[in-house]
Structures are given as structure tokens and as C-alpha cells.
Amino acid sequence: MYETKYHKAGSLDNATSLMGSADDGKYLGGGMTLIPTMKQRLAAPSDLVDLGGIADLQGISTDGSTLTIGAGVTHAEVAGSSDVQGAIPALAALASHIGDPHVRNCGTLGGSIANNDPAADYPAAVLALGATIKTNSREITAGDFFNGMFETSLSDDEIIVSVSFPIPEKAGYAKFPNPASRYAMAGVFAASTSDGPRVAVTGAGQDGVYREDAMEAALSADWSPAAASGVDVSADDLMSDIHGTSDYRANLVKVMAGRAVEAAG
């Protein structure tokens, strides 16, 4: 790891001012992506501004129609929260299958979506549920937030504060984990919402997470596993790598979609 200077921010204002005076700084969430990347010298921030001590980024709350989760809440906390289990059980289940127990004890919701790894789990839930991302300066809808692989509409010094998920009638998530990394080879989040069915796919698309429109249409006519897995999925815009071809992934998307709808009930 290259040299870096560590700062622990006590508040949002403190964090942005520390970032403002840094040469080439980065925010530090749970460190589960950033620290491995720095160890491999693929990132070399001059300064790290740790968000772990900011109270505004903590907490889970629900008002009956919306579930709000702080950006600094860990995967383990989401998985174990009775509020999340009650409001959106599929989200708690998703969090309980991210990485391993040690990663879940540190990694955060904010860090995961800020990173927007094309194989990460949370982006599928955020997009399928039509969540709103609240930052220190504005609110961004999920559709406007994810901008392709590892890209988001966040500016360099912007901090995600919380994510608000409209509570769906029902929802399910299914992923086919890469046997070594446990990241999604394909993961599908399907939700039945007041705006109709919404389906988002992670792990498969060349541009990261995306909505599968044809599946949404099929599910609005018939909410069933067979309707979801019966949709033709084109391999054209899907990833091909040593783990699987785009045709293989296209088939995985169909199978995972069927399982997601089945899990939703």
C-alpha cells in the first residue's frame, strides 16, 4: 500500500471540509473494497476520510410505507434488523449473503452502492425497489444514480447519507454466486410494487445493474416464476469472462428471475 493520511470525521461538515483540503482524498466506509484495492496499489488516495464515526450515517427506521437505512449501516446490521426483516425481508436476505461474516461486519450499504461494482448485490435491490439515495446535498433516484460499471452520479466530495426504500407488496432476490468470490454471476431482484412489477439484474450486464423491461411486462400480466423465467433474455449486452459466457449468463438471468419471483411468493 502506498502512503496515505488517515482522518476520522466526526460530522458530515467535518468530512467534506477534510476532503476539501485533501490533495486526492477518498472517503472510507467499511473498507471492504477500498482497502483491498489500496493493498494492490490499484488506488492510492493521498488522504482517507473515515466516515465510520458520523452519527448521521447510522440507524434504520420505517414509517410504514418507506424503510430508511443509513449509509454507514453494515451488511450484518441490515441482515439482523427486525425492522428490515419485517418491512422488506428480501433485503435482509440479500444482505445476509454478501461475502462472508467478517465482510458483513464491516462493509456498508453506502460503500457498496458508491462503488457500484457490476457484480454487487445491493444495486439490484436499490434499482428494483426504486429507492431514493440521500446525500449531503441532494436526493437522487435509483434510476439516475447508477451510471455503468463502477460509475455513479456522485460528485467527488459527495457523501451518501441514507437510502430510502419504498416498501413493496412483496419482493424476492436470487443470485448465482461465483463459487470463489461469492459475488453475483447473475442476481435478480423482483418486486411487486404500487407501480407494478420491477425487476433489476446485477452481475450480468456489461454496464452494471439494469432493469429487465420484458420481464416486468410479463410479470404484470402474470406474476409467476414461469412467466419470469419464460422471457427471452438477449445475450448481446451481457458480460463474457472466464467465469461464464454471455449466453450462459443470459440463461442464468432467466433462472434467477424465476427463483426470485418464487422467493417473493
Next chain:
Amino acid sequence: MTTINMTVNGKAVSGEVEDRTLLVEFIREGLRLTGTHVGCDTSQCGACVVHVDGKAIKSCTMLAVQADGTNVVTIEGLANGADLHPVQAAFKENHGLQCGFCTPGMIMSAADMIERYDGKLDEATIRAELEGNICRCTGYHNIVKSIQAAADEMSKSA
């Protein structure tokens, strides 16, 4: 350099570290507690697992400065003098190790999972909970057996 203070295995310690120093480097090189191992560069093997403020974490993926002010327990802190911790005893009894490289991390993960599940563990849960710990020798079978035995033993005496 930054001065850090923490409690390690019940003892107050302090040290001067570079901000980029990993917690595992501070534990092994600063404190000379070499029971905690480093088995990979990718945060995947779990040989480095320790408990920070009661939570199992990978000490190769946390900076030492992040652990300033915390309470850390390493493999050296589990036994009570000459009396092995029940998880250590179960690994010994059930041949839960061969070369022993992964063992410190396995035992720290096991102690954490037994605590979180209040000793109520079955084979499928143990295997799922071992997702972040890799063993190149045993084929896991006797590790799972050891953790099951320790969980049963600890819930009996609780």
C-alpha cells in the same frame, strides 16, 4: 506516524504506526503476537480473523489507526492460562487441523459464530458461516466437527 492505543487480550497497549499500517501488521510486528496469520492478499482466506469490539473481522483489511480505542482479542487471548478455550480443545480433540496455518482464523470465527448463534449450530449453518475461512489441508470435515462439538459443549455448560 500516529500514536494509537487499544486493549489487546485484556492489556492496554500503545504504538506508533504509519497510517497505512494494517491492523494485522501492528498485531504481528508491533506487538509480536504472531498467532494471527496472513494467508492471502485478497481479503478472502480468513487466517487473520480477530475480534474487534466483540465482532469478528479480517485484520488484514482494517487499518491499525481504525482500531484506535477498541478492544481487540486475538488467538493468544482465548485460553485461560494453561486451560484451552473449549473451541481450541475441540479442534485438538477432533483433529480439526493439519498444518495449522488456517487454525487461528478458524477458531476466532468459530468462537464468534457460537456466540452469535447461542451455541445452536447445525452442519449447514457452520459450513455457511465458514464462507470467509479457507483451509488447504483438512477438507473442512473435521473443522466442522470440531465447531459442532465445541458448540454442543458450550451450550451444555451455559
